[in-house]
Amino acid sequence: MTGERTGLSAGWTEELERELRRSMPPGALLGLVLEADDRVLELGLLRVSAAFRDEGHVGRVLTRICAEADARALTIVCTPTDEFGADRSRLENLFRRHGFAPVAAGDRLSEHPWERPPEPRPASVGPTVPHQEPRG
Template sequence: MSPHRPEAATGWTGELERELRRSMPPGALLGLVLEAGDRVLELQLLRVPAAVRGHGHAARVLTRICAAADARNLTVACTPTDEFGADRARLENFFRRHGFVPVATGGRLSDHPWERPPAPRPTPATVTVPHQEPRP
């Protein structure tokens, strides 16, 4: 578990964290902390070692996190930082590629300055049947 979460996470976010940890190569995920509310899923920590950055591990994890949030109609919120040796500008570009945008203080759903709204839910497909003339 992450040093930021001494106890095991519970609920669907705990299950998701465990699923994602199991899906990673050994040592490729140093930290993952998620917290969910009624309207927002907070990505409090997503940390991969510098040696495996750029291999798509974080992108795969973030894509799965966003899919889980979309399924629950939740906004995902995060705070890109330069902690742990990350390049903040590169990290912000990473989040932009996943649909995150900076949000002004008054419009935020959490304390995090970046948010990704839930993807629109697909509408039921309309089945169209080609018109056929009745046979005589």
């Protein structure tokens, strides 16, 4: 799924990325890459600028991503790494707290070794609509 965005994800994942970037405090950069198809939401990158780490931003962003995936009944896939100065052990603990777990190679939905299945939601709850400022 890496590479070009699919037609299914081109709208909502890009809007979610923009929304989450706007939610960061002034001066904080959010590196975020999401791609989706009809079964999987790939979390290709989740990174906050170093000066803003340990302030809860990654957890908040991940909670929002999980809510959107749940609303669409998508499994989230990712590969925790120690790239970009991240502490892989702390990152894996964060993912575990959000319902992710390592998956055996033969059982994976993608090349990513970690997955989070969607949590069941009531039928009346659908994807959220991003807040938009009134135009005037």
